[in-house]
Amino acid sequence: MAWFQRTFRLPAFRRGFHLVTDQVASNVPEISQVNIGLAHIFIHHTSAGLTLNENADPTVRIDFESHFNKMVPENAPYYKHNYEGSDDMPAHIKASLLGNSVMIPITNGRLNLGTWQGIYLCEHRNHASGRRITVTIQGE
Amino acid sequence: MAWFQRTFRLPAFRRGFHLVTDQVASNVPEISQVNIGLAHIFIHHTSAGLTLNENADPTVRIDFESHFNKMVPENAPYYKHNYEGSDDMPAHIKASLLGNSVMIPITNGRLNLGTWQGIYLCEHRNHASGRRITVTIQGE
Amino acid sequence: MAWFQRTFRLPAFRRGFHLVTDQVASNVPEISQVNIGLAHIFIHHTSAGLTLNENADPTVRIDFESHFNKMVPENAPYYKHNYEGSDDMPAHIKASLLGNSVMIPITNGRLNLGTWQGIYLCEHRNHASGRRITVTIQGE
Numbered sequence: 001m002a003w004f005q006r007t008f009r010l011p012a013f014r015r016g017f018h019l020v021t022d023q024v025a026s027n028v029p030e031i032s033q034v035n036i037g038l039a040h041i042f043i044h045h046t047s048a049g050l051t052l053n054e055n056a057d058p059t060v061r062i063d064f065e066s067h068f069n070k071m072v073p074e075n076a077p078y079y080k081h082n083y084e085g086s087d088d089m090p091a092h093i094k095a096s097l098l099g100n101s102v103m104i105p106i107t108n109g110r111l112n113l114g115t116w117q118g119i120y121l122c123e124h125r126n127h128a129s130g131r132r133i134t135v136t137i138q139g140e
Numbered sequence: 141m142a143w144f145q146r147t148f149r150l151p152a153f154r155r156g157f158h159l160v161t162d163q164v165a166s167n168v169p170e171i172s173q174v175n176i177g178l179a180h181i182f183i184h185h186t187s188a189g190l191t192l193n194e195n196a197d198p199t200v201r202i203d204f205e206s207h208f209n210k211m212v213p214e215n216a217p218y219y220k221h222n223y224e225g226s227d228d229m230p231a232h233i234k235a236s237l238l239g240n241s242v243m244i245p246i247t248n249g250r251l252n253l254g255t256w257q258g259i260y261l262c263e264h265r266n267h268a269s270g271r272r273i274t275v276t277i278q279g280e
Numbered sequence: 281m282a283w284f285q286r287t288f289r290l291p292a293f294r295r296g297f298h299l300v301t302d303q304v305a306s307n308v309p310e311i312s313q314v315n316i317g318l319a320h321i322f323i324h325h326t327s328a329g330l331t332l333n334e335n336a337d338p339t340v341r342i343d344f345e346s347h348f349n350k351m352v353p354e355n356a357p358y359y360k361h362n363y364e365g366s367d368d369m370p371a372h373i374k375a376s377l378l379g380n381s382v383m384i385p386i387t388n389g390r391l392n393l394g395t396w397q398g399i400y401l402c403e404h405r406n407h408a409s410g411r412r413i414t415v416t417i418q419g420e
Contacts, residue, residue, distance in 0.1 A: 003280050005176045005245060036285045038320055038416055040178055042245050044254030046194045051376040054326045059360040063369050064376070066358040071211070071351070078206040080199040092200055093207050096191040100257075101243055103381055105285060105322050105414045112414060114324030117380075134245045134252060136178055138278070138418070140283050143420050145316045145385060180318055182385050184394030186334045211351070218346040220339040229343050236331040236344070240397075241383055274385045274392060276318055278418070 004030045004137040009130040013123045015087070017053075017061035021118040025111060028135045037106040037139015044132040047091035047125050049098035055118030064120075068094050091124030098122050106139055144170045144277040149270040153263045155227070157193075157201035161258040165251060168275045177246040177279015184272040187231035187265050189238035195258030204260075208234050231264030238262050246279055284310045284417040289410040293403045295367070297333075297341035301398040305391060308415045317386040317419015324412040327371035327405050329378035335398030344400075348374050371404030378402050386419050 008027045010020060024041060025031065031039060043050050054060045072093045074086040081089045102119060105112040121131065148167045150160060164181060165171065171179060183190050194200045212233045214226040221229045242259060245252040261271065288307045290300060304321060305311065311319060323330050334340045352373045354366040361369045382399060385392040401411065 003176045005247065007247075036283045036416070038418070040243055040245065042243070042252075044252075044257065046192065046254065046256050052326065052380050053372055053376050057361055060369070060372055063359050063361050064373065067352065067356065067373050070356075070358070072207065076207065076210075078210070079203050081197055081203050089200070089203050092193055093204065096193050096204070096238055096260075098376055099239060099379060100192050103243060103320055103322070103383060105320065105416050107285065107287075107414070112322075112324075114326070114412065116326050117324065120376075132254065134247070136176070136245050138178070143316045145387065147387075180383055180385065182383070182392075184392075184397065186332065186394070186396050212347065216347065216350075218350070219343050221337055221343050229340070232333055232340055233344065233347050236333050236378055236400075239379060240332050243383060272394065274387070276316070276385050278318070 005134065007132060007134045009132050010121060012129050013121055015123050015126050017064045018121045018123065019055055019118045020121045024119055028137060030137055031106055031111060032109040034106045034137060034139035035108060037137060039104045039106055039111060040101060040136045042101040042134045046095055048128065048131050049095040049100050049122040050102050051098045051120050051122060052102055052117045053120055054116050056116060087126045094124045145274060147272060147274045149272050150261060152268060152270050153261055155263050155266050157204045158261045158263065159195055159258045160261045164259055168277060170277055171246055171251060172249040174246045174277060174279035175248060177277060179244045179246055179251060180241060180276040182241040182274045186235055187228065188268065188271050189235040189240055189262040190242050191238045191260050191262060192242055192257045193260055194256050196256060227266045234264045285414065287412060287414045289412050290401060292408060292410050293401055295403050295406050297344045298401045298403065299335055299398045300401045304399055308417060310417055311386055311391060312389040314386045314417060314419035315388060317417060319384045319386055319391060320381060320416045322381040322414045326375055328408065328411050329375040329380055329402040330382050331378045331400050331402060332382055332397045333400055334396050336396060367406045374404045
């Protein structure tokens with residue numbers, strides 16, 4: 001297999017950081033056919049992001065939400081883009097800070113993550129619906 | 141087509157965030173020959189970056205500039221690298237926060253961006269000249 | 281050559297930002313066999329990151345450390361994940377802000393970095409041991 005691509009929708013998550021490694025991987029079982037390669041996981045949105053971080057203690061994800069809310073506050077006096085709700089402009093900034101894709105090595109048919117690494121969906125809106133993801137797999 | 145790479149220069153932009161999706165895409169019409177693939181867009185600089193964010197309301201880009209100027213201020217008392225102008229050290233930090241490349245799926249001959257996603261050139265210097273970009277396309 | 285992948289360990293670095301371009305490149309001499317391609321450099325950890333920034337004046341790296349310590353402080357009152365040391369939760373946040381991989385074009389057998397670009401290891405822990413890196417090279 002040289003190239004494989006699939007688009008799917010993650011279900012709606014509440015605002016915050018959510019571990020979605022298994023949900024992503026289960027949508028692309030074709031990873032098991034790749035000995036050496038890369039998986040590119042891309043979110044088609046500008047108010048949610050993807051990152052890799054600790055997959056164990058859920059308080060890490062809670063602290064991410066607390067910290068990003070402080071670092072990128074709602075209702076900053078300098079915001080001009082404020083007609084889509086107070087959570088909207090901070091969501092755009094957070095999305096670019098954290099990034100809209102992750103690229104993970106594939107080795108021997110598996111995502112070659114570190115022991116403690118998992119994929120986070122970073123949901124920055126208060127009332128988002130599901131989020132569209134495209135995974136592109138390449139390798140040999 | 142398996143691999144294609146081209147280096148070009150975007151014209152000088154003033155400090156701020158600028159939507160450059162069309163300017164980037166017009167330099168690599170070879171995207172149209174790829175059914176499934178990836179486009180890697182890389183900036184060869186350390187005081188400007190690339191990110192994806194909202195392609196519609198220009199106030200989003202204005203608010204990005206306001207927020208990053210506050211988050212990464214000029215003349216912080218702890219800066220030691222200050223002999224290239226007060227905008228230089230913040231530019232380096234902003235470049236690493238936002239990142240120096242974006243990777244976008246290609247599907248059916250087009251950059252498979254979300255409806256609201258566009259490519260931003262993040263220009264952090266006051267008086268930059270043009271910025272050198274390399275796009276690498278791979279796919280089948 | 282189509283695909284090549286190697287995992288290696290960078291030695292322990294003290295907390296801060298460190299230029300590791302040569303150490304990374306020397307582990308993958310196979311880059312010299314690629315005319316057009318991409319190198320993906322991935323760190324298998326959640327409290328250290330990789331970014332590209334200025335390779336010349338070391339005060340840039342010192343200012344990065346100062347700024348990120350201010351932007352992501354230790355002992356924030358809202359942290360719940362604090363039993364692994366005061367440097368741990370900030371390290372997770374910094375790792376996601378800066379990112380855990382860089383993707384660099386390969387052109388004519390070399391990493392096609394800008395004149396002033398180098399690879400930084402971003403070490404956010406006080407007493408880390410070495411860090412595991414996987415480089416995946418693809419091209420023709």
